[in-house]
Structures are given as C-alpha cells and as structure tokens.
Amino acid sequence: MKKPHDLSWDVFGLGQCSLDYLGVIDRFPQADSKCECRDLTIQGGGPVATALVALSRWGKRCLMCGVVGDDPFGEVILHSLHSDGVHTDGVLVRPQCASQFAFIAAEPATARRTIFWRRPTGAPLHFNEVPWQEVHRSRVILTDGFFMDAALAVARKARAWNxxxxxxxxxxxxxxxxxxxxxxxxxxxxxxxxxxxGSEDPEGACRKLAGLGPEVVGVTLGARGSAYSFQGRLAFQEAYSVDVVDTTGCGDVFHGAYVYGLLKGWDVRKRFQRASWAAAQVARRLGGRAGIPSSLDEPMP
Structure with a gap:
C-alpha cells in the first residue's frame, strides 16, 4: 500500500449512489389493499455511496465515482454526499436522465424490509470516464461492480499500481x-x-471465492453474523444483538467499516468484528445512514 503522504484520497469509491425514501409498516400488505406508512424519511443511499459517507464521518478522505441524472433526485443525492464531506468530482450528471431511486418499506416486527428501486436511466459509467489520476492517488478502491466495465478496468489498474x-x-x-x-x-x-x-453454503462460497484469488473473502449472513476465509482458514463472526428497526444500509456500512480497518492496519479478525458491530448499529435506525456510529476506534460494549 502506498504511503499516505503521497495520496489525495483514502478511498476511491466506484458504484451506485441513490436516493432512498423509507417508511415503517406493521406488515407487508397483500395485493390490492392499503397499507399505512409512518416515519417517512428521505436519505441518500447506494452501497458504495453509503460506505463512503460512513468513512468520511470517521475522518477519511473519499471520492465518489458514479452516475446521476439531471433530475431533482440527482441534486439531492449529490447534496447528501457533499454534506457528509464526500467529494463527488467523479460523479457524472447525465443530461435528460433519471437518477437511481428506491422506496423501502421496513418491517421492524420481522426485521425485514422490501425495496422497490429504479436503476439510473443514463448510460453506465464507461472506463474512459474514470478519473484515472484520482484512482492512482488513492489508498484503497471500493466498488460494488454496478458499472462492471469500469470496475474491471479500475481493478486491473489498481493491481498494477499496488x-x-x-x-x-x-x-x-x-x-x-x-x-x-x-x-x-x-x-x-x-x-x-x-x-x-445453488444452496445455503456460506463456507463453501468462501472456499470457492478464495480459489479465484482474493486475499480475504467473506459472506455476510445478517442476524447470523458472517463467515470469512483468510490464508486458507475459515472463521465465523457472530452478529451483535440489537433491536432492529431497518436493515437498509447494514451491508454498506459493514463494507465501509471493513475498509476503515484495512486503512488502520487492523488484522482480519478485528476488521470483521468491528464491521459486524457497525452494521448492527445501523439496524437500530431507519435508513442506511442515520445509525452510522460516530467512531470505530473506541472499545466496543
């Protein structure tokens, strides 16, 4: 990993950024019926975008690379990132296009949520549109593979640039x-x-993915914790028990916390432990960003 003083960004994020409308319901309704929704809230969303928001709140310099439309949703998405200190120079605004949007119904009684979403209508990010100088000036790359051609190009360059x-x-x-x-x-x-x-086999998935070459692989399992593999050894991290309101964003913040631990030089076990704890805190609030913990460095309860 490059020395911090040679870099502009702790994390270069490539992937989805969304606007989420969220509400709480007692139970998911049957078709052709009415369902009252309460506690309606609007937050920025998207796996990479939310992870970067968490990392920015934890003091890391982050650059987002993605796509929005020139609609009002796109303006709110960009504002939500700016307000949390995430730089958006890599986010392209597609003219006459719609941004990614989701409506999410959370069911606290079952610890489930249902997501209705629309992908951005603009053209996917092309690898020629990636700000390569900023990639080169970053310590870690985080991607969700949503813009696959660009993600593969960035990953290959990152391998060459260590x-x-x-x-x-x-x-x-x-x-x-x-x-x-x-x-x-x-x-x-x-x-x-x-x-x-093809079946419920997280340990097998870890082995199969590890065979493709990553140094660390893992599978998040919600309330059952996470399984992971490192140096040919399988391990398991239990989930932290909380009163769940909404699981939106738990996986996003899990990945953000993992990246934070990577930047801090934590060992693999501590990365998964702190990531699991951070994800649990997110589940206590509605939306993916309201429950992001203020710090990962303090001793956990």
Missing part, C-alpha cells in the same frame, strides 16, 4: 467472478453466496 481493491458483492451479476479475480478483499451477501452455490 492499490488494494475491496468489492461489495451484493448481487451475482455478470462479471462479478471476473472482478473477484482482480480484487484483494471480496465480501459477498448471503443471496450472492446462495446463488453462487
């Missing part, structure tokens, strides 16, 4: 396994692992 790449693998979309081969830290969601293996 910059570690962390992947938030939420969905098993085309190209994700190729991205795993060019990554150093590949942490997948439970649905990703289940689709990869």
């Amino acid at each position: 910059i570690p790449v962390v992947v938030d693998a939420g969905s098993l979309r085309d190209g994700m396994l190729d991205l795993a081969r060019w990554s150093d830290h590949f942490i997948a969601s439970e649905p990703f692992a289940k689709k990869l293996m």
Whole structure:
C-alpha cells in the first residue's frame, strides 16, 4: 500500500449512489389493499455511496465515482454526499436522465424490509470516464461492480499500481467472478453466496471465492453474523444483538467499516468484528445512514 503522504484520497469509491425514501409498516400488505406508512424519511443511499459517507464521518478522505441524472433526485443525492464531506468530482450528471431511486418499506416486527428501486436511466459509467489520476492517488478502491466495465478496468489498474481493491458483492451479476479475480478483499451477501452455490453454503462460497484469488473473502449472513476465509482458514463472526428497526444500509456500512480497518492496519479478525458491530448499529435506525456510529476506534460494549 502506498504511503499516505503521497495520496489525495483514502478511498476511491466506484458504484451506485441513490436516493432512498423509507417508511415503517406493521406488515407487508397483500395485493390490492392499503397499507399505512409512518416515519417517512428521505436519505441518500447506494452501497458504495453509503460506505463512503460512513468513512468520511470517521475522518477519511473519499471520492465518489458514479452516475446521476439531471433530475431533482440527482441534486439531492449529490447534496447528501457533499454534506457528509464526500467529494463527488467523479460523479457524472447525465443530461435528460433519471437518477437511481428506491422506496423501502421496513418491517421492524420481522426485521425485514422490501425495496422497490429504479436503476439510473443514463448510460453506465464507461472506463474512459474514470478519473484515472484520482484512482492512482488513492489508498484503497471500493466498488460494488454496478458499472462492471469500469470496475474491471479500475481493478486491473489498481493491481498494477499496488492499490488494494475491496468489492461489495451484493448481487451475482455478470462479471462479478471476473472482478473477484482482480480484487484483494471480496465480501459477498448471503443471496450472492446462495446463488453462487445453488444452496445455503456460506463456507463453501468462501472456499470457492478464495480459489479465484482474493486475499480475504467473506459472506455476510445478517442476524447470523458472517463467515470469512483468510490464508486458507475459515472463521465465523457472530452478529451483535440489537433491536432492529431497518436493515437498509447494514451491508454498506459493514463494507465501509471493513475498509476503515484495512486503512488502520487492523488484522482480519478485528476488521470483521468491528464491521459486524457497525452494521448492527445501523439496524437500530431507519435508513442506511442515520445509525452510522460516530467512531470505530473506541472499545466496543
């Protein structure tokens, strides 16, 4: 890893940035019925964007690279990043296009949530649009693989420049396994692992992903914790028990906390432990950003 004084950014993030409308419901309704929604709130969202917000709050310099439209949602998305200190010079505004948007119904009684979302209507980020000088001046790359061509190009350059790449693998979309081969830290969601293996086998998913070459692989399992593999050894991190309001953003902040630990030089066990704790704190509040803990450096309760 490069020396900090040679760099402009602690983290270069490439991926989704969204606007989330969230509300709490008692239970998910049947079709053709009405459902009262309460505690409606609006927050910025997206896996990479929310991770960068967390990292910025924890004192890290972050640059976001992605796409929004020139609609009012895009303005709010950019404002939400700016207000938390995330630099958005790498976010392209596509004219006459719509930004990524989601409506999320949280069910605290079941610790579940349902997401209705629209992808950005503008053209995906092309690798020629990546600010390569800023990639080169970064300590860590974080991507969710949403703009796959750009993500693969960045990962390959990062390998040549000796910059570690962390992947938030939420969905098993085309190209994700190729991205795993060019990554150093590949942490997948439970649905990703289940689709990869064809069954509930997080340990098997860790082994299979580790065989592609990442130094560290992991699978987040919600309330059941996370499984991970390092240097050929499997380990398990328990989840922290909290009163769950909404699980939106838990995985995003998990990845942000993991990157924070990587920057701090923590060992793998401590990275997963603190990431699990941070994710649990997010679940106590509605939305992915309201519950981000103020610090990861204090001793945990």
